[in-house]
Amino acid sequence: KRRRIRFIRSDSQVFLFVNSKCKRYFHNKLKPSKLTWTAMYRKQPKKDIAQEAAKKRRRATKKPYSRSIVGATLEVIQKKRSEKPEIRDAAREAALREIKERVKKAKEIRTKAPDANEDLLPVPKTETEKR
Structure with a gap:
């Protein structure tokens, strides 16, 4: 298990921070979309190629299969x-x-x-x- 920094706001909402850098940016009210190293920044200009590929993958659906039952063909x-x-x-x-x-x-x-x-x-x- 990773150790994370937990912050509980006065309205009882819990925030988990990976490190003190993330915690500092949160408390200084810096938007993650403006920080180049965050996932949110990479998602905005669609730089996140790995997630795009994952979205295109489709799950195979099960096709209905009918077979005879004991009393009937x-x-x-x-x-x-x-x-x-x-x-x-x-x-x-x-x-x-x-x-x-x-x-x-x-x-x-x-x-x-x-x-x-x-x-x-x-x-x-x-x-x-x-x-």
């Missing part, structure tokens, strides 16, 4: 993606209708079943089944 997935929303809604409605019909049939069977099952009593287990 890539072709099936692509087909579902390109499917129109109307077709998808119709399929959903048909599936819901079928489920509702099954539930209705199950309720009908349950309402009719108690009358038929009243005669049936549970069969007692034999000695071998108990063990």
Whole structure:
């Protein structure tokens, strides 16, 4: 770690100085853009070549990659993606209708079943089944 000179202003803002030279210039209220050796001076007339090169460098973006999932091949997935929303809604409605019909049939069977099952009593287990 480097040792730096810390100055805390009355409004609680902290300033760190690399050396006493920087601290002296700060307290004398000299603008860094007027001092030839500062980074700010070099940036103003665009003398800072190293940073210009760094700006031009671009990060490679990740391209989306699609692959098949356990239950479906890539072709099936692509087909579902390109499917129109109307077709998808119709399929959903048909599936819901079928489920509702099954539930209705199950309720009908349950309402009719108690009358038929009243005669049936549970069969007692034999000695071998108990063990």
